[in-house]
Amino acid sequence: MTEPDPSVRLIYLLERIAQEQCQDAFSELFQSVAPRLKAYAMKLGSPPMEAEEIAQDSMLTVWRKAAQFNPRLASPHTWLFTIARNRRIDFYRKQREELLDSDDLWPDPESGELDVAVSSDLDAQLLRTLIDALPADQRQVLFKMYFEDKSHSEIAEEMDIPLGTVKSRLRLAMAKLENLAQEQFVWLLIILTTIH
């Protein structure tokens, strides 16, 4: 892997923001992240101006919560995703005066309720490589499953394939991504045994 890992830069920027409220770091982070968050909200059906507002709400949360980001618990991409997901949910719930908001669904683990904090053991950069390597049909189902406000059967209808095919493509993609953790372990063994 010759490309530099983009998360390294993101982690650096988030640390600058957390430690010294660095405006320059925030500006750079905004330019690189906000267009992605806007794309995400639009994919889920928000019109461009609303999507931009959701991206800004998310970046405001990033500015305020940067100190809570812990690179050992989540990659910056994952952390930024959860913020955008929650801000998008709250953006629409506020308008409909719904009773639940994202804090109810994902209570802050620091509020002491959870007995065990969990972190992902999936390596972000390997995960990205693997997502890029998925066959197009599996990747498409994965994207739709995550980023389109549709059920399995609606996805099947739209892609004009049977429901069972949607489910099996999703399962195949997931199995590939999840074998990752185990493969990493195997690679580690290979490296260790070749050293000795």
Add this chain to the structure above:
Amino acid sequence: MATYHPDDDTLISFAAGKLTNPLGLILACHLQSCPQCRQRAVHFEAIAGELLFSLPATQLSSEAWQSMQAKLASKETTPSLDQRKYRSHSLVPAPLQRFAGNQFERVKWTGITRIKSYTLPIADKRFSARLLKIPAGVAVPMHTHAGLELTQVIYGGFSDGQGHYLAGDYVEATPHHTHQPVADKDSDCICLAVQEGPIRMTGPLLKWLNPFLA
């Protein structure tokens, strides 16, 4: 530790933020008590994060950075940014504390039989959610569902002929399957139940009650 869990598709939808209120709430409650599913949900969030950053970026409007700075400068805080504090060591899972406080005794239970219920004000077009309190040893009347029924056991346990479920378990009953849950003899059972469409009572005397029980 829970024995019965939601399937991966449901966990993915939850991690993606796609579930509507009743389903989102029951998943949130399960995850509070199940480190195993919490771990899976975190995996699915990790995948979501990488997928998001592989989407092609959308250009921002020309005034985006300016209005961002205005937001930063304004002192007003969005309510949702002030993290609510939840009571830990409460029987009531954090996601339910908005409705039940920190004690189930404070819930405004209703019901003419010994089984008490409280309908949460979060129903959507397909699903409704309610808390159920079944006294020790008592059976819920025999019934069939027009749709899915999901139950998260919060306290105590129950059996329904298919299995025995304890606190932490997430139970999925499929449509058109008639069952009769019975609370364990040693304690009351408190559950969060999410139902799709109306329920049909099949017991001889209860059929006429149907319109009132949904």
